[in-house]
Amino acid sequence: MSDFSHRLDSVYGAYPVDLDARPDLAAALGAVNRDLAATLPEAGPMRLMCTPSDDEDIPDQYHAALPDDRWHDSVQDPDAAGVAEAAQETVLGVLWQVWPVCLEHRTGVHAHAGADERAVWWCRTGEGHVLCEVGELAQTLPGRQRRALRRKERRRER
Template sequence: MSGYFFFEPLPGPAPDLFSFRFVEPGEHGDWQEALALVNEDVAATLPEEPPLRLVACPGDADAPELLYVARSNGEWHHNTLLAEPPGTLPDAVAAVAEAAQESLMELLHRVWPVCPDHRLGAHLCLTPDGAPAWGCSGARGERPAPHVLAPVGALTGPGTSRRGKGA
């Protein structure tokens, strides 16, 4: 077969999937509002850790950029958030809390947050009224497991919360 093959040049350089930028204040309001709550928990339980930040990375050529919860230096670990947050603020808080937990645990090589009573890693759960919270699978006193440590954004030092004891 003979002939010439013609290729159209690409419209510009392909996006660098490893580049990122810090999200500016107000750019992704619901995600940033959720991150502010999670950062309350980070400040209370990891006082040496600077506040977490949102970073944006280019998506595919025809897809929106992707958001991640990162440490203050821009490091993150596989916790993609879509550019458009879920329908409600509690859903956004839950997604950001899970993303923050994944990044902190992988990058710091430690469990976060930790139940002060059982020294077990907490996990995301819901309070009886449906708010995202940190929960522990350990038994508490005479009550069987699991138990709620505090709503997301309400952790403080060991075993307490600003909004009252966990249920």
């Protein structure tokens, strides 16, 4: 484990976010997990955890945790882009891997809230461009990888 990452059992009071009560966060986490499954399946699906603040002036902290409960960094009052950012920070801080990557420029991309408030993966290279919406990374894969992913999904559905 990295010196800069944490285990949820070492964080006082961390608890799983009730995704039934927060469908917005459930959708955001589902989109992030689709992207992980498509591009970094060995990471496994993430969970969204919350560490409540002891100080009323400081908001609760939300963490995207790997299946083994490791996480890195946190966000406050998450929206869809915030959940994606928390997941990205965990992958970088715990697995030491840049994720996701713009295949055209071979650089890391960043979670960003688009003009319509939907979360997108944004490549800052050059003039910058939207790579895709969070949850749609599979569509950016080269044809062979995309077809293999679809075959794997069909086998799982059977």
